[in-house]
Amino acid sequence: MKILNTLQERHQAGKKSIAVLIDPDKIDDPVRLSNLLRLANENCVDYFFVGGSLITTTNLSDVVKQIKETVSIPVILFPGGSLQIDSSADAILFLSLISGRNPDLLIGQHVVAAPILKNNRLEVMPTGYILINSGRTTSVAYISNTTPIPEDKYSLAACTALAGEMLGLRLIYLDAGSGAEREINAKMINTVRKAVDVPLIVGGGINTSQKAFNALEAGADLIVIGNALEKNPDLLIEISDRVYDWNQSVEARK
Ligand code: 1GP
DSSP states (O other), X not given: OOHHHHHHHHHHHTOOEEEEEEOGGGOOOHHHHHHHHHHHHHTXXXXXXXXXXXXXXXXXXXXXXXXXXXXXXXXXXXXXXXXXXXXXXXXXXXXXXXXSOOHIIIIIHHHHHHHHHHTSOOEEEEEEEEEBOOSSOOHHHHHHTOOOBOTTOHHHHHHHHHHHHHTTOSEEEEEXXXXXXXXXXXXXXXHHHHHOOSOEEEESSOOSHHHHHHHHHHTOSEEEEXXXXXXXXXXXXXXXXXXXXXXXXXHHHO
């Protein structure tokens, strides 16, 4: 089954998922990556996101290859630009940065990437990407040359997501940016959740299991954890326990 369909089914059933974000730039040691892969595998992580807003190294393919050779968890590219395409992954978030007004990231890069994607087997997942202000300027805000939506402008974010859904985007990704000072607040997640029917991805600054739980409770379908695992890989155990408990309680209510 396609990943998009799985996410839609899980969303409709009220079940939650976890993605671990791997930024190839931060993987300087294959041993560290294999430890993270083992931990992810043992803790029922649903997806790997691979990418970053600025990749300065050339090891994207090596990272994807190592994941594919080690575990059967699907790899979804989370590209910072049209150069970050690797056909050995399973899928790609085809991101349109709809919170910004940078035409290159709304449609320009997509025109360059489309013929490449047409000719390979990656599942293309059309995604409305919405940046929310989270304190100090994040790499993604700087590199994308866009202004994130202020964190208390709930209806602005909701209307942005709604417009994305009406344009046919199949996922909405609310991102505070990697290593964000503040994660996206529950009211913001909940307001956007109520505005759209598509699955909602939430990430940026989730560095405790309580923050992960808050995001799930507010309506996130898939939470993305990256930075925090660099310092504390065992956080994944705590977060996956909470997601497991959540999904068990959904099963028990059936
Ligand atoms: C960033 O949403 C992702 O785009 C994950 O953020 O690295 O802060 O977990 P963190």
